[in-house]
Structures are given as C-alpha cells and as structure tokens.
Amino acid sequence: MAGILRSVVQRPAGSLQTVTKGTESLICSDWIRHKFTRSRIPDKVFQPSPADHEKYGGDPQNPHKLHVVTRIKSTKRRPYWEKNIIKMLGLEKAHTPQVHKNIPSVNAKLKVVKHLIRIQPLKLPQGLPAKEDMSETCLRSTGELVLRWDLPPGQQEGIKS
Numbered sequence: 001m002a003g004i005l006r007s008v009v010q011r012p013a014g015s016l017q018t019v020t021k022g023t024e025s026l027i028c029s030d031w032i033r034h035k036f037t038r039s040r041i042p043d044k045v046f047q048p049s050p051a052d053h054e055k056y057g058g059d060p061q062n063p064h065k066l067h068v069v070t071r072i073k074s075t076k077r078r079p080y081w082e083k084n085i086i087k088m089l090g091l092e093k094a095h096t097p098q099v100h101k102n103i104p105s106v107n108a109k110l111k112v113v114k115h116l117i118r119i120q121p122l123k124l125p126q127g128l129p130a131k132e133d134m135s136e137t138c139l140r141s142t143g144e145l146v147l148r149w150d151l152p153p154g155q156q157e158g159i160k161s
Helices: 002-009 050-056 080-088 104-112 131-136 153-159
Strands: 017-021 024-028 066-071 098-101 117-121 137-139 145-147
Touching: 066 104, 080 104, 098 104, 131 137
Parallel strands: none
Antiparallel strands: 017 024, 066 098, 066 117, 137 145
C-alpha cells in the first residue's frame, strides 16, 4: 500500500490519479497534507499590514524601541513550535510582563504567537532612568515604567490623608 502511494506522489504536479488495488480505491494528488506542520501557517501572517498601525495606535515613522509582552492565553493544546517560541521569549508564566526589543527577528516570533500574547509599547513618562535609579523602578500593567521617588522625611508628614 505504501509503495502505491509513493508511486502516485511522484507523478507530475497537478495530476490527479485514481489507484485501484483489489476493492480499494485511492484518490491522491501530488502532495500529502500533514496535520501539524509549519507549512500550514499562511504567508500573509508574516507580511506587514498598514491596518495594524491604525488598530494598535502605532506610528510607522517613529516606532517605539521596546515591547512589553505578556502571555494571556495558555499554551496547552497548541503546536510544538508555538510552545518553543513562548519558551524562547521567556513567557512560560502567564500574566508576567517581559520587555523585548522592537527588531524584525523578535517581531517575527511575536507574530507567530500573537493570539496568545498582548503586546504594548514601553512608555517612559518620566524619561529614561539612570543606572542608579533602576532599582527604584516599577513596570505597570499599562506598559509604563515609573520611577518611585523616595520623599524626604519632612514631606512625608505633609502628605498624610
């Protein structure tokens, strides 16, 4: 049976053959479809779309430099390549944000698993922090990196509510 399929698959492209052996009949084309293969991802997924900029509020002339990526859906019952990409991006734990560069190699990985994650630009409302201030920063769920400034003891008493 495998030999019959092999001979039918090696026929010229586009030809449809009906093969009979005894009472069985097989209709085969020039390819065999496998359920979980990378080739099933359509090419249009990897092509940039101008509607994406309008949908997510991005500016193609001045793109943001860093992404805040959060996994919001489970990887159970997902193909192995999506699980591998989630692991490469460091998103094994759900609802834990990770910061990634906005470069084509990372963006290609993010597009493959975009249905499992939430991508936001990293916003710096107080500007880029210095190295000594990095221990006092906080990343909010909205994608804002906020500095926590310690108030001097005299000002803390005046703020009590």
